[in-house]
Amino acid sequence: MDASAFERWLKTTMGLDASSVGPGVVARAVAGRLRATGLGDAGAYWRRLLAQPLEQQELIEAVVVPETWFFRGVEAFDALARAFAPLRADGSRTLRLLSLPCSTGEEPYTLAMALLDAGWTPERLRIDAYDISERALAKATHAVYGANSFRGRELAYRDRHFRALGHGRWQLSAQVRQCVRLHRANVLDLDFLPAQATYDAVFCRNLLIYFDPDTQVRTVGVLARALAEDGLLFVGAAETGLLLSLGYASAQMPMAAAFRRQRSAPPALAVPEPWRAPALAPLRAPPARPIARPAVRPAPTPVAAAAATATIAATLEQARRLADHGAFEQAAEICQAHLRAHGPSAEALYLSGLIHGATGEDARAEDAFRKALYLQPDHTESLMHLALLLDAKGDAAGARLMRQRASRHRGRSA
Numbered sequence: 289m290d291a292s293a294f295e296r297w298l299k300t301t302m303g304l305d306a307s308s309v310g311p312g313v314v315a316r317a318v319a320g321r322l323r324a325t326g327l328g329d330a331g332a333y334w335r336r337l338l339a340q341p342l343e344q345q346e347l348i349e350a351v352v353v354p355e356t357w358f359f360r361g362v363e364a365f366d367a368l369a370r371a372f373a374p375l376r377a378d379g380s381r382t383l384r385l386l387s388l389p390c391s392t393g394e395e396p397y398t399l400a401m402a403l404l405d406a407g408w409t410p411e412r413l414r415i416d417a418y419d420i421s422e423r424a425l426a427k428a429t430h431a432v433y434g435a436n437s438f439r440g441r442e443l444a445y446r447d448r449h450f451r452a453l454g455h456g457r458w459q460l461s462a463q464v465r466q467c468v469r470l471h472r473a474n475v476l477d478l479d480f481l482p483a484q485a486t487y488d489a490v491f492c493r494n495l496l497i498y499f500d501p502d503t504q505v506r507t508v509g510v511l512a513r514a515l516a517e518d519g520l521l522f523v524g525a526a527e528t529g530l531l532l533s534l535g536y537a538s539a540q541m542p543m544a545a546a547f548r549r550q551r552s553a554p555p556a557l558a559v560p561e562p563w564r565a566p567a568l569a570p571l572r573a574p575p576a577r578p579i580a581r582p583a584v585r586p587a588p589t590p591v592a593a594a595a596a597t598a599t600i601a602a603t604l605e606q607a608r609r610l611a612d613h614g615a616f617e618q619a620a621e622i623c624q625a626h627l628r629a630h631g632p633s634a635e636a637l638y639l640s641g642l643i644h645g646a647t648g649e650d651a652r653a654e655d656a657f658r659k660a661l662y663l664q665p666d667h668t669e670s671l672m673h674l675a676l677l678l679d680a681k682g683d684a685a686g687a688r689l690m691r692q693r694a695s696r697h698r699g700r701s702a
C-alpha cells in the first residue's frame with residue numbers, strides 16, 4: 289500500500305493538498321506513525337486509522353505546518369487597528385475577530401496586543417481562534433513562548449505583554465489571554481461556526497496555500513458566512529490572487545493583504561452546497577504535547593558584517609514602510625537606490641516586485657520576481673507571487689510549475 293491512499297484521506301478529511309507540503313511528507317508521517325504504533329505494515333495501519341479517531345488526530349498532527357510567530361506580517365495588524373479606530377472611539381460595541389487557523393496562538397494574541405496597544409479595553413474585544421491541531425492549541429493555552437515566536441527587530445511589545453521566565457521563555461499576560469477564546473475545529477466542517485457569527489474581521493492566513501483549488505473555494509465560502517457584510521478578510525501574502533478571483537476586492541491597505549466583499553459578489557462566495565468533511569470524532573484524551581521546535585540560532589557573524597547587514601535590512605524596511613503607507617513611488621525609488629548601492633539581492637527584488645504589483649505594473653513585477661529567483665531559486669514568496677501573476681495572465685502551466693517549486697522548497701525547509 290503506497291502513500292496515495294493516505295494522501296487522499298488527508299485531502300478529504302482536512303483539505304491538505306499533499307503536493308503543497310513537499311514530496312514525501314505524507315509517506316514520512318505514515319512511516320513515523322507505523323513506528324509509534326508498532327504496526328508492521330501500512331495495510332494494518334490503514335485499518336487502525338479508519339477505526340480510531342485518536343489515530344486520525346495523530347496523523348493530522350504529523351502533517352500540519354504550525355509555523356507562525358508574533359506580529360507576522362505586521363502591516364495587517366497596523367491596518368486593522370487603523371480601520372477600527374472610529375469604532376473604538378465611539379465606544380458603541382465589542383469588536384469581533386476570528387483567527388482561523390490560529391496554530392499555537394501567536395496570531396490571535398497579536399490581534400489582542402495590537403488592539404490593546406491601540407487603546408481598546410479587553411472587555412470590548414472578542415477574538416475567537418480555531419485550529420485543527422490539538423497540540424498547537426495546547427501550546428496556545430499554555431501561552432509560554434520561546435525565541436522562535438519572537439522574530440524581527442521590534443520586540444517592545446514583549447516587554448509590555450510578557451513576563452520573562454528565564455531560559456529564553458516568556459509567559460503571556462493574563463490580560464491578553466483573556467481576550468482570546470481557543471477552539472478546536474476543522475475549517476472544512478461547515479457547522480463549526482455558530483449561526484450568528486458575524487465577525488468584523490477574519491484572519492485566515494497561510495492556510496489556503498495548503499489546499500487544492502476546490503477546497504480553497506469551499507473554505508472561502510465558510511469564511512464568507514462568518515464575515516460581516518462590510519467586514520475585512522485578511523489572508524497570507526501568497527493567497528491574495530485567489531481572493532481577487534472569488535469576488536473580493538482589495539481593501540486598499542498596502543502590504544496588509546486585506547479584502548472586502550464586492551457588492552456584487554459572484555456565486556462562488558455564497559455558502560457552498562452542503563458538503564462536509566468526514567467528522568472527526570471527539571478525542572477521549574487530548575494529547576497535550578507541544579511540538580518541539582529547534583530554537584533558531586543564527587550562525588555567529590563578524591561584527592562588521594553584522595552591522596552592514598543591519599543597515600541593508602533597515603533600508604529595505606524603510607521602503608516597506610513607505611509602501612505600507614501608499615507611498616509607492618518613494619518606496620520604489622529606495623529599492624532602486626538600494627539595488628544600485630548594494631547590488632541585486634533576492635529580498636530587494638522581491639520587494640520591488642511587490643511594489644510594482646501593488647501599482648498594477650504586472651510586467652515589471654514579474655521581471656523583478658524572476659530576477660529574485662535567479663539569485664535565490666528557493667525564494668518561496670517570489671515563487672508564490674510569480675505563480676499568481678502567471679495565473680492572472682492565463683499561464684496556468686507556468687503558475688503550476690512555480691507552485692510546485694515552492695512546495696518542494698517548503699518541504700525541504702520544514
Ligand SMILES: C[S@@+](CC[C@H](N)C(=O)[O-])C[C@H]1O[C@@H](n2cnc3c(N)ncnc32)[C@H](O)[C@@H]1O
Pocket residue numbers: 301302303352353354355356357360388389390391392395418419420421424473474475476492493494495524
Ligand atoms: C502555517 S499555520 C498558520 C498560522 C497563522 N494563521 C499564521 O499565518 O501565522 C497553518 C495552521 O493551519 C492549521 N490547519 C490545517 N488544516 C486545517 C483545517 N482543515 N482546519 C483548521 N486548521 C487547519 C494547522 O494546524 C496549522 O496550525
